[in-house]
Amino acid sequence: MAAESTRHPARAELTKRWADTVLAARDGDGGSGPAPGPYGANLLDRWAEPRRRYHTTDHLLAVLGHIDVLEAHGERAGDPAAVRLAAWFHDAVYLPDRSENEERSAKLAERALAELGVAPDRTAEVARLVRLTVSHDPADDDTDGAVLCDADLAVLASPPAAYAAYAAAVREEYAFVPxxxxxxxxxxxxxxxxxxxxxxxxxxxxxxxxxxARRNMEAELAALTGDAG
Incomplete structure (x- = not known):
C-alpha cells in the first residue's frame, strides 16, 4: 500500500501541507508533540488504498484546493486549521460496504490529533466536522461546517464530462452492488x-x-430512474 501511494505526483506537496496544517493547529508555534510526518504518511496510504476509485488522493487534493478557493473569495472559516484537518480525515476510513465510515474516521482523528499535541477543543471540532459529512447539512451559523461541506460537494459542480467521470468512479467503488x-x-x-x-x-x-451542481445531479437522477429525455 505504501509503495502504491508514493507514486502519486502530489505526495511531496501533500506531505508539506499536512505538516504545515498540524503546526498551525498547534497554534502556529510548533507546540509539543511528535513529528507530523509519520501520521501524514499513514493518512496518505489510507487515501491511496487500491479499492478506492473516487475517495482517493485526488479527492483529498480537490477538497483542500476548494477550501483554498473559498478562503481566497472571503469564505474564511472560524478555525481554518480545524477545517483543513477535517478534510484530511473525512474519508480516511472508507469501506464502501460499511455505513460507519465517518464515525470511524472521526475517531481516528480524535486519537491521532490528541497524540500530535492538538488542543482538545480543536480536536473535538475536527471530529465534529468529519461527522458532519454524513449529512452535509451544517447549521446556518456553522462557518467551519459550511466551508468543509461546500469543499467536499464542489465536485458536483464539475463540467459534464468530469461529472460523468466522478459518477463512474463512484459506481466502480460499489461494483459489488447489483x-x-x-x-x-x-x-x-x-x-x-x-x-x-x-x-x-x-x-x-x-x-x-x-x-x-443541480443540473448535473438532476441529469444523473433522470438517467438512473429512466426519466431522461
Whole structure:
C-alpha cells in the first residue's frame, strides 16, 4: 500500500501541507508533540488504498484546493486549521460496504490529533466536522461546517464530462452492488442532496457551484430512474 501511494505526483506537496496544517493547529508555534510526518504518511496510504476509485488522493487534493478557493473569495472559516484537518480525515476510513465510515474516521482523528499535541477543543471540532459529512447539512451559523461541506460537494459542480467521470468512479467503488440496488441507492443520495434547503452554504458556493451542481445531479437522477429525455 505504501509503495502504491508514493507514486502519486502530489505526495511531496501533500506531505508539506499536512505538516504545515498540524503546526498551525498547534497554534502556529510548533507546540509539543511528535513529528507530523509519520501520521501524514499513514493518512496518505489510507487515501491511496487500491479499492478506492473516487475517495482517493485526488479527492483529498480537490477538497483542500476548494477550501483554498473559498478562503481566497472571503469564505474564511472560524478555525481554518480545524477545517483543513477535517478534510484530511473525512474519508480516511472508507469501506464502501460499511455505513460507519465517518464515525470511524472521526475517531481516528480524535486519537491521532490528541497524540500530535492538538488542543482538545480543536480536536473535538475536527471530529465534529468529519461527522458532519454524513449529512452535509451544517447549521446556518456553522462557518467551519459550511466551508468543509461546500469543499467536499464542489465536485458536483464539475463540467459534464468530469461529472460523468466522478459518477463512474463512484459506481466502480460499489461494483459489488447489483445494478438495480445501486440505482436505487444512488438515486436516494441524489434526492437527499437535491432536497437540502441550500446545497451550498457559503455565498461563493451558492453563487458559483449551486446551479451547475443541480443540473448535473438532476441529469444523473433522470438517467438512473429512466426519466431522461
Amino acid at each position: 445494478d438495480d440496488a445501486f440505482r436505487a441507492g444512488r438515486a436516494a443520495v441524489l434526492r437527499q442532496l437535491l432536497g437540502l434547503p441550500r446545497l451550498f452554504r457559503t455565498s461563493y458556493g451558492e453563487r458559483v457551484w449551486a446551479g451547475p
